[in-house]
Amino acid sequence: MANQLLEVKGLAVSYGDVHALWDVSLQVEEEAIVALVGANGAGKTTILKTISGLVRARKGEILFEGKPLNHLRPQEIVDMGITHVPEGRRLFASLTVLENLKIGAYIPRARPFFAESLERVYSLFPVLQNRKNQRAGTLSGGEQQMLAIARAIMARPKLIMLDEPSLGLSPILVKTIFQLIATLNEQKARILLVEQNVNQALKIAHHAYVLKTGKVVMSGRGEDLLANEEIRKAYIGGMAVKRKK
Amino acid sequence: MMKKTRKSSEQLGRAKDPSGFLKSLVQAGLKNRIFLIIIIAVLALVLFGTMPFMIGVDSFFIYYLFMVFIYIVVSQGWNLIGGYTGQVSLGTHAFFALGGYTTALIWLHDITHTWYYFDPLVMALSGVVPAIFAIIIGIPTLSRLRGDYFSFGTLAAAQILQIVILRTTAFSGGAVGLRLPAGGFTDLGRYYWTALLLVVLAVVAVYAITKSRIGLALRAISEDEMSAASHGIHILKYKLLAFIIGSFIIGVCGSLFAYYQFIVNPSSMMSLDRWMFYPLLICVLGGNGTIMGPIIGAFIVVTLFTFGENLVGRVHPMLSGILIILVMKFMPTGIWGLKDKISPRR
Amino acid sequence: MEIVIQALVNGILFGTMYGTAAIGLSLIFGTMRIVFIAQGSIIIFFSYLCFWLFTLLGIDPYLSIIPIVLVALLLGVAFYYGLFKESAALQDRISSLLIAVGVMFVAENFMTVAWTPNPRAVVTTYGFYTVRLFGIHTTLTRLIALGIAILATTGVFLFLRKTLIGTAVRACSEDSEASSLMGISPHRVNAVAFAIGTGLAGIAGINFATTYSFDPNYGFDIAIKALIALTLGGIGNVGGALLGGIIIGVIESMASYYVGMGWAQGILFVIFILTLTLRPYGLFGKISQKA
Numbered sequence: 001m002a003n004q005l006l007e008v009k010g011l012a013v014s015y016g017d018v019h020a021l022w023d024v025s026l027q028v029e030e031e032a033i034v035a036l037v038g039a040n041g042a043g044k045t046t047i048l049k050t051i052s053g054l055v056r057a058r059k060g061e062i063l064f065e066g067k068p069l070n071h072l073r074p075q076e077i078v079d080m081g082i083t084h085v086p087e088g089r090r091l092f093a094s095l096t097v098l099e100n101l102k103i104g105a106y107i108p109r110a111r112p113f114f115a116e117s118l119e120r121v122y123s124l125f126p127v128l129q130n131r132k133n134q135r136a137g138t139l140s141g142g143e144q145q146m147l148a149i150a151r152a153i154m155a156r157p158k159l160i161m162l163d164e165p166s167l168g169l170s171p172i173l174v175k176t177i178f179q180l181i182a183t184l185n186e187q188k189a190r191i192l193l194v195e196q197n198v199n200q201a202l203k204i205a206h207h208a209y210v211l212k213t214g215k216v217v218m219s220g221r222g223e224d225l226l227a228n229e230e231i232r233k234a235y236i237g238g239m240a241v242k243r244k245k
Numbered sequence: 246m247m248k249k250t251r252k253s254s255e256q257l258g259r260a261k262d263p264s265g266f267l268k269s270l271v272q273a274g275l276k277n278r279i280f281l282i283i284i285i286a287v288l289a290l291v292l293f294g295t296m297p298f299m300i301g302v303d304s305f306f307i308y309y310l311f312m313v314f315i316y317i318v319v320s321q322g323w324n325l326i327g328g329y330t331g332q333v334s335l336g337t338h339a340f341f342a343l344g345g346y347t348t349a350l351i352w353l354h355d356i357t358h359t360w361y362y363f364d365p366l367v368m369a370l371s372g373v374v375p376a377i378f379a380i381i382i383g384i385p386t387l388s389r390l391r392g393d394y395f396s397f398g399t400l401a402a403a404q405i406l407q408i409v410i411l412r413t414t415a416f417s418g419g420a421v422g423l424r425l426p427a428g429g430f431t432d433l434g435r436y437y438w439t440a441l442l443l444v445v446l447a448v449v450a451v452y453a454i455t456k457s458r459i460g461l462a463l464r465a466i467s468e469d470e471m472s473a474a475s476h477g478i479h480i481l482k483y484k485l486l487a488f489i490i491g492s493f494i495i496g497v498c499g500s501l502f503a504y505y506q507f508i509v510n511p512s513s514m515m516s517l518d519r520w521m522f523y524p525l526l527i528c529v530l531g532g533n534g535t536i537m538g539p540i541i542g543a544f545i546v547v548t549l550f551t552f553g554e555n556l557v558g559r560v561h562p563m564l565s566g567i568l569i570i571l572v573m574k575f576m577p578t579g580i581w582g583l584k585d586k587i588s589p590r591r
Numbered sequence: 592m593e594i595v596i597q598a599l600v601n602g603i604l605f606g607t608m609y610g611t612a613a614i615g616l617s618l619i620f621g622t623m624r625i626v627f628i629a630q631g632s633i634i635i636f637f638s639y640l641c642f643w644l645f646t647l648l649g650i651d652p653y654l655s656i657i658p659i660v661l662v663a664l665l666l667g668v669a670f671y672y673g674l675f676k677e678s679a680a681l682q683d684r685i686s687s688l689l690i691a692v693g694v695m696f697v698a699e700n701f702m703t704v705a706w707t708p709n710p711r712a713v714v715t716t717y718g719f720y721t722v723r724l725f726g727i728h729t730t731l732t733r734l735i736a737l738g739i740a741i742l743a744t745t746g747v748f749l750f751l752r753k754t755l756i757g758t759a760v761r762a763c764s765e766d767s768e769a770s771s772l773m774g775i776s777p778h779r780v781n782a783v784a785f786a787i788g789t790g791l792a793g794i795a796g797i798n799f800a801t802t803y804s805f806d807p808n809y810g811f812d813i814a815i816k817a818l819i820a821l822t823l824g825g826i827g828n829v830g831g832a833l834l835g836g837i838i839i840g841v842i843e844s845m846a847s848y849y850v851g852m853g854w855a856q857g858i859l860f861v862i863f864i865l866t867l868t869l870r871p872y873g874l875f876g877k878i879s880q881k882a
Contacts, residue, residue, distance in 0.1 A: 052772060078774035090769035092762045094827075102755060103762050107774035155774065333685055385868055393626065393684060394867050397818065401863040404815075408857035517811075522692055529685055559704050566696030569689050570674060577678065577686040 004063070005030055005190055006051070006082075006159055011060035013046050020046040021214045024060070028159065033181065033191045035201040035222065037235065038211035044194040045087055047211075048161045051192075052084035053077045064159070079107050081158035085165065087194075089148040093137030097128055097147055100136050104154030113156060121150040124180070142173040149180065153189075160184070161192045166200065178204055198235040202226040293441055302434045311433060311505075313547045314440035315498060319520065320527040320539035321447045322494035327525070328534035329455060330487040331467030332387065336399035338520035339406045340375035340492040344499025345509040346410070347371040349423040363439060368500045375496030376489045378406075383488045388481050407515045422510025425503065436505045443501060447494050452536055454490065463487055467534070523550075530572055532581025541580050596727055598848045599841060604733045604802070606820075606840020607740035610833035611795040612813060613820035614747060615788035621764040621827040622784040623679040625687040629694035630792055630817055632810030636698055637663060637796025639805075642711050652713050652801050653735065656794070663793030667786035670694070672778075679781055695810060702807035712804040736798035740833070743794045747787060748829045760784050764827055816843070819863045825873020835874070 006028040013021040021043045028034045036044045049055040051062055053074035062069040069077055078084075092100050101121065105114045122129040125146045131139060136147060145165055152160050162181070166174040178200050185191055195201035202208055205222035210231065218225065225231050297307055319341060327333045348371045350356075386398040410417045417423065454460050462483045465473040474480050503509050514520070523546060524539075531542025549568060553561040576583065612630050619627045640659055644650040671679070674694070678687040720731040751757040763770040763780040771777055799805055820839045824831030839859060846855035866874070 054768060054771070073776075074771035075774050075776045078772065084772050086769065086772065090766055090772075092765050092769070094765055095758065095762060099758050099762075102758060103770070103773050103775070106755070106759060110774075151773070327685075386864075389868050390871075393620075393624070394871060396684075397822070398864055398867050401860045401867070405857055405860045405864075408853060408860070412853050412857070522689075525685070526689060529689060533685070560700060562696045563700035563704070566693040566698075566700065569693035569696070573686045573690045573693070574674060574677060577681070577683055 004028070005032075005065065006192065007061075007063040008047070008051070009061045009063075011047065011050060011062070012058045013043075013050055013055060014058055015055075019214060021050070021057075024211075024214070024216055026209050026216065026219070028190060028192055029207070030190065031185075031188070032206045033185050033193060033204055033222075035193045035195060035205035035208040036211060037195055037198045037201050037208060039235075040196070041213075042211040043214040044211055045163055046214075048084055048086075048163050048192070048194055051077075051161065052082060054084075075107075078155060078157075079109060081156075082161065083152040083155045083157040083159075084161045085148045085152045085163060087163040087167070089144055091136045091144055091148055091151070093135065095136055096133050097136055097139070098132040100147060100151050101128075101132075101154050104151035105156075107155055110154060110156045114154070117154045117156060121153055124153075124183070125150050141168055142170075142176070145169060145173070145177060146180075149177075149184075153184075157189075159190045159192060161194075163194045164196060165193070166195065166197045174200060198231070199226075202231075290441070290445065294438070297434055297437055302432050302437070307433050307437055309547065309551055311437045311440050312551065313543050314437075314444045315502060316523065316527055316543040316547055317540055318440070318443045318447045318498040319495050320524040320531075320543055321451050321536075322491040322498070323524045324491075324528045324534065324539050325451055325454065325463075325487050325494070326491040328528050328538070329460065329467060330463040330484055332484055332488070333392075333396045333525075334399045334488070334491075335396045335521060335525075336382070336403035337495060337524050338515045338517060339378065339399075339403035340495040341499035341502070341520045342406070342410070342509070342511070342514040343375040343378055344371040344496030345503035345506075345514045346417065346423070347374040347496070348500040348503045349425055349509045352425060353423060363435060363504060368497050371500035371503075372493035372497040375492040375499070379488045379492035380485065383485050384481075387484045387488065403515075403521075407511055410511055410515070418510065420511060422508050422513075425507045425509075436501065439501055439504075443498060447498075448536060448540075450490070450494065455536070459483065459486060464534075526569060528579075529577075530579055532579030535579075535581045538579055538581045545580075593727070595845075595848065598844045600727050600729060602841035602844025603837050604729070604737055604840070605844065606837035607737055607833065608795050608798050608802075608836070609813070609816050609820050609839050610836025611740050611743060611791050611798070612817035613824060613832040613836045614744060614829055615791035615795075616814075616817050617821045617824065617826055617828070617832045618747075618760070618764075618784045619788040620821065622760060622767075623675065623687070623781050624682055624684060625675055625679060626684070626691060626818070627788065628688065628691045628814050628818075629698060629810070630788070631812065631814030632695045632698040632702075632807075633666075633789060633792045634796045634799060634813055635805055635807060635810045636702060637793045638713075638800035639702060639706055639711070639796075641797045641800040642713050645713050645715075652715065652797055653739075656739070656797055659793045659797060660790050663790045664786040667789030668782045670789065671782040671785040675785070676778060676781075680777075695814075699807050699810055706807070708806050708808065710804040710806045711800075713800040715801070718801065730802070732801045736802050739794060739798055743791060744829060744833045747791065750787070751829060756780070756783060761827070816859065819859055819866075822863065822866045822871075823874050825875055828873060828875060831873055831875050838874075 004027050008024060008026045011021050011024040012019070024043070024047060026034070026036070036047060038044055046055060050057050051069065053069070053072055053076070057070065064080055064082060067080070069080070072080070092103065095103070101118060102114070105111055105117055110117065127143055128147055128150055131143065136144065139147060149162070149165065165177050165181070169177065174197065181191060181193065182204055193201055193205065202222045202225050208219065208222050208225050209216050210218040210225065218231070293310065296310065300306055319337065322340070323334065323337050348367055351367050351370060382399065382402040386395050386402070390398050411420055413419070462473070462478045465476070465478060466480055466483055470480060499514065503514070506513060527542035527546045528539050530545060531540065532538030550561070550565060553564055557564060612634055616627055616630050619625050637659055640662070641652050641655050644655045644658070645652055674690050675687055678690060715732070718730065718732045721728050722731055722734055751761055759770065759775045759780050760783055762773070763775060763777055767777050770780070816839050817836065820835035821832055823835030823838055824833070842862065843855050843859060846858045
């Protein structure tokens with residue numbers, strides 16, 4: 001338990017009088033992909049927003065590499081090494097692809113390595129290099145998702161948080177995105193993934209948490225949860241399928 | 246506490262309950278909060294109603310209260326539009342001026358052939374004309390413009406009206422304006438009590454609306470328009486309703502002010518500072534979207550500006566400006582809003 | 592006919608001043624949703640600064656650009672951190688509008704009391720040197736003012752496009768929450784935007800002082816027209832704001848010639864309403880869609 005990259009303990013968050021999270025705890029270890037799954041409104045996005053500083057917790061603790069994040073502002077949290085790719089991507093549509101990437105490397109920590117990061121991003125996503133001077137708003141859905149992830153990489157993060165990366169994408173693109181996430185992880189990126197596509201998420205995750213109405217109801221290894229009857233019935237439907245190795 | 250209640254029934258001449266019933270009412274009031282508010286309101290009314298007899302009807306204080314009442318009424322009107330429904334209108338001065346000009350024109354051209362001074366019919370009509378104007382500019386602006394754009398649109402419409410008034414000299418008297426025929430200024434009394442009456446009517450009207458289903462719809466619209474629409478609330482209809490009622494209230498007040506001034510002209514009736522910014526400031530300072538807000542705000546703002554004008558003279562706008570800045574920076578929810586808990590910041 | 596062309600040219604020149612003011616307004620509104628109605632009064636304030644530097648210290652108005660712009664930039668930062676930070680964070684329109692009104696009251700009153708309401712102008716020895724271009728007469732100062740306005744606009748445009756901070760301003764303008772997720776501090780960016788806004792007011796002030804006479808009460812009028820120019824140009828569109836200003840200037844000038852100043856103002860307001868209802872994204876159309 002000593003090498004926790006990210007540790008969330010007893011998080012409680014409310015939007016006004018509405019409780020979004022009750023006593024949520026989770027961890028992300030080194031070298032891992034951790035998935036948060038659950039139905040709409042279960043609180044998954046809220047967790048990410050609290051970690052990245054957009055939302056303030058009422059109770060609980062968030063530790064990143066042992067240091068507390070609770071009262072930091074989003075800019076400072078990015079500087080510590082966490083990037084959040086929000087739901088709906090939130091690209092800067094009026095800026096070009098290249099400008100979006102430049103903004104991605106805005107923090108002083110990442111700026112000296114801009115050229116290097118750019119090269120890496122272009123090799124992962126050649127299509128972005130082709131469209132580098134195009135307005136981000138004119139890209140297709142899949143390209144936009146790639147740009148969003150690429151932009152996150154530009155900050156040289158230690159932990160990337162992805163909120164619903166497969167949203168609105170065709171099944172082929174979804175597969176591509178998830179392959180990409182796996183590749184990133186192989187390249188030493190740690191990923192905290194929020195997904196409604198429970199099937200894909202659990203296939204790729206080392207560890208996963210299931211959320212329901214603001215509480216963690218189940219957690220375990222990805223493949224274990226994938227095989228779990230309850231989970232299948234509630235979120236996936238269909239017979240258990242042996243996971244291909 | 247009980248002695249004043251008897252005075253009110255005789256002196257104001259308004260329909261009031263016999264004092265015996267009042268006594269039991271007071272006792273019930275101590276137990277029930279709403280009755281307590283009513284008791285306080287009645288007492289306040291009595292106090293203000295009898296004030297001219299106590300300190301002399303032409304005293305400066307009565308003039309001061311008169312201005313407070315005027316501003317309360319105008320601000321309540323704006324409050325309905327901007328505070329409750331969330332549509333920040335910057336065209337208040339247009340409604341006010343239209344009310345005043347309507348009164349002047351009806352009187353000058355002898356349109357209604359009724360008795361001339363403080364004619365309720367004329368005053369009511371003076372509220373109707375701004376209401377019509379509200380419909381004319383309301384339908385395009387409320388349906389198509391959101392937020393800031395709506396505000397700009399109302400400001401532009403008001404300024405266009407001002408230019409039209411300035412230019413159509415034959416009709417409106419241009420920059421010089423129109424003098425009200427007949428009648429002379431005898432004393433402040435009748436203006437004072439009419440203003441007080443208007444305050445009561447305005448507060449009651451706004452209170453009744455906010456407690457009704459209409460008020461609920463308005464509140465829903467100001468909080469989340471899309472959600473309100475999805476619950477079947479006809480957005481335009483309710484926004485327009487608030488706009489019309491608010492403009493009516495403001496217009497009637499403009500009529501009273503015209504009677505008081507004996508002259509209507511753009512610089513006094515359409516003054517951007519006095520009839521647009523001040524009511525806005527009053528509502529925000531007192532507390533947007535509340536009944537007490539405009540009342541508190543009016544007292545504070547009129548106090549500061551009236552006495553400021555007399556004490557500090559030339560530099561008084563500068564002090565007003567500094568005051569506005571300080572208040573907005575440190576108390577953006579207004580004074581009445583201070584009583585609510587502050588929600589956790591992000 | 593020559594008079595008409597003269598009016599047109601005057602309109603363009605006056606319009607560049609509205610345009611410069613409008614760019615500042617556009618930046619401030621675009622990033623912080625603040626309607627800085629005091630922009631006009633601040634412009635007049637800088638006109639006075641230019642005037643006093645010239646009258647008391649003999650500094651040529653065009654040399655005073657540097658100190659005035661510097662003061663203007665600092666003033667913008669001071670305004671933001673001192674007055675508008677809270678209402679910008681909460682996106683509280685009414686508060687920020689009222690604070691801006693407060694600034695306007697203070698500025699106007701201060702100038703009236705301190706410097707009297709008499710009209711002033713900066714009259715240099717070379718000021719009346721007329722130039723004849725393509726058959727029309729105009730003074731040298733007006734041409735220089737035009738040149739300065741164009742330079743300033745280009746400068747701001749390049750700043751927004753080519754520098755990282757400028758790009759950050761544009762990003763923050765579009766989506767300040769997402770920008771904070773990129774490590775951009777919204778307050779710093781807002782302060783930069785505000786500073787540019789007031790900086791442009793400084794430039795407009797110098798231009799105004801050298802080309803026309805001014806008094807403390809002009810401010811609101813300028814601000815309203817800058818607002819109209821802003822809506823014509825579309826929020827966030829630097830070139831559009833300048834063009835919008837020129838259009839306003841031309842319409843005002845031409846309309847004044849044909850129907851008189853009073854109705855000309857009315858026409859401007861009608862255009863205002865028409866733009867708001869029919870072309871809310873400005874005459875030059877939508878630039879972006881949300882991604």
